[in-house]
Amino acid sequence: MDSTTTPARPLKFTGTDSYVATxxxxxxxxxxxxxxxxxxxxxxxxxxxxxxxxxxxxxxxxxxxxxxxxxxxxxxxxxxxxxxxxxxxxxxxxxxxxxxxxxxxxxxxxxxxxxxxxxxxxxxxxxxxxxxxxxxxxxxxxxxxxxxxxxxxxxxxxxxxxxxxxxxxxxxxxxxxxxxxxxxxxxRFPDMDTMRAIVEVHFPGLKPALLTAALTQFYELRETSGLKKKPSTSEVLDWLKLLLAEDLTAEDLKQNGTSALPRLHGALLKNEQDVHLFERLAFMARGQR
Structure with missing residues (x-):
């Protein structure tokens, strides 16, 4: 039997160890x-x-x-x-x-x-x-x-x-x-559970408390009304890499003073309009105290 008549092996994609496919x-x-x-x-x-x-x-x-x-x-x-x-x-x-x-x-x-x-x-x-x-x-x-x-x-x-x-x-x-x-x-943009699985692929063994605090802030930021550019999966991975490099903890993320901006927000917010939005939110929050 020549190569033109040999049945092709079935191809089936099931994801990989380095890519979380739903x-x-x-x-x-x-x-x-x-x-x-x-x-x-x-x-x-x-x-x-x-x-x-x-x-x-x-x-x-x-x-x-x-x-x-x-x-x-x-x-x-x-x-x-x-x-x-x-x-x-x-x-x-x-x-x-x-x-x-x-x-x-x-x-x-x-x-x-x-x-x-x-x-x-x-x-x-x-x-x-x-x-x-x-x-x-x-x-x-x-x-x-x-x-x-x-x-x-x-x-x-x-x-x-x-x-x-x-x-x-x-x-x-x-x-x-x-x-x-x-x-x-x-x-679709990953939900919290899927995002945890994606993070685990890139940063195995990340402390659960830090991951929970970071993802909570991340999703709150994404859902902020008026945001011009929502941060993506690749950007939250960059942000987590920076948090680990700075050796920040879950408490460090929570204790962010009066700023509505997350730590190292330059990894997440990519235009001045969105930065100003969070600065205004922080100003309004201080005014209500």
């Missing part, structure tokens, strides 16, 4: 793998969307290809780019390689994923940063798993269908036609 998230990953559809993951920045792709890659033992999207990124760049300027320059210099146009084709991330002999994980990160037409421009390629290279006349087909994970921070709405072709999952 049950609904693992169901979403495995559903997308089974359906062979892109997994579209939305959620607040810092909730582990990009890291999910890396953990799926590690857990399943698959190579990972990352395509990080910017506001200037075009869909064509994911397929290939033709460097006509370099070819013109080389023709003026009499370089013999100008006779083969393939020398001036730069393979994009989709092409790299399609040409892999083994299945891989393809991350298309922060797709909502690009132009609104970007997702639609990739519909056919992600659906059919092939595209045409006009300069060389070749058709590039995926040897193995990659596991495609697409992340979005919800900065803009994605087209309906694109959404229909994806399996969707929204990563």
């Amino acid at each position: 049950d609904d998230l693992t169901v979403a990953v495995n559903a997308a793998v089974t359906l062979e559809r892109p997994l579209l993951v939305k959620g607040e920045p810092g909730t582990g969307k990009t890291e999910l792709a890396r953990q799926v890659s590690d857990a399943l033992g698959l190579e990972m290809i990352e395509w990080h999207i910017k506001s200037t990124t075009k869909a064509q760049q994911g397929l290939y780019e033709y460097d006509a300027v370099s070819r013109l320059r080389d023709s003026q210099l009499g370089d013999a390689k100008v006779h083969d146009v393939a020398n001036y084709i730069k393979r994009g991330k989709l092409w790299q994923a399609f040409e892999r002999e083994e299945k891989c994980v393809l991350l298309i990160d922060e797709i909502d940063k690009a132009d609104i037409e970007f997702p639609n421009d990739l519909l056919q390629e992600l659906d059919r798993m092939e595209f045409h290279v006009y300069e060389t006349g070749q058709t590039v087909k995926a040897r193995q269908r990659p596991i495609v994970i697409i992340t979005s921070n919800n900065e803009k709405e994605l087209p309906d036609a694109f959404l229909r072709r994806c399996f969707f999952h929204y990563i």
Whole structure:
């Protein structure tokens, strides 16, 4: 039996030791793998969307290809780019390689994923940063798993269908036609118990009293009305790292004087508007005493 007819081993994601995946998230990953559809993951920045792709890659033992999207990124760049300027320059210099146009084709991330002999994980990160037409421009390629290279006349087909994970921070709405072709999952912000499990992965053996005091302050801060940017999971981990470095205790966090701002708040609050908000709250609290 040749390699084209050998049944592929079933792929099933169950999380990893370094990534706390909720049950609904693992169901979403495995559903997308089974359906062979892109997994579209939305959620607040810092909730582990990009890291999910890396953990799926590690857990399943698959190579990972990352395509990080910017506001200037075009869909064509994911397929290939033709460097006509370099070819013109080389023709003026009499370089013999100008006779083969393939020398001036730069393979994009989709092409790299399609040409892999083994299945891989393809991350298309922060797709909502690009132009609104970007997702639609990739519909056919992600659906059919092939595209045409006009300069060389070749058709590039995926040897193995990659596991495609697409992340979005919800900065803009994605087209309906694109959404229909994806399996969707929204990563909700972790509740207290899930956050404890996440912290345990990063800071095993953290004193329960300190963890409880820190998370209590953190969630109270997140739920403060009028907050412009709520701190994320990655930011609370940074904050806890600082608390440990400063050797602060649960009592230190509770005994914060008249300030409404938590200790080392620069790890949690990332703009002056939110800092001023807590300063006003502290001023109002002092006025009521």
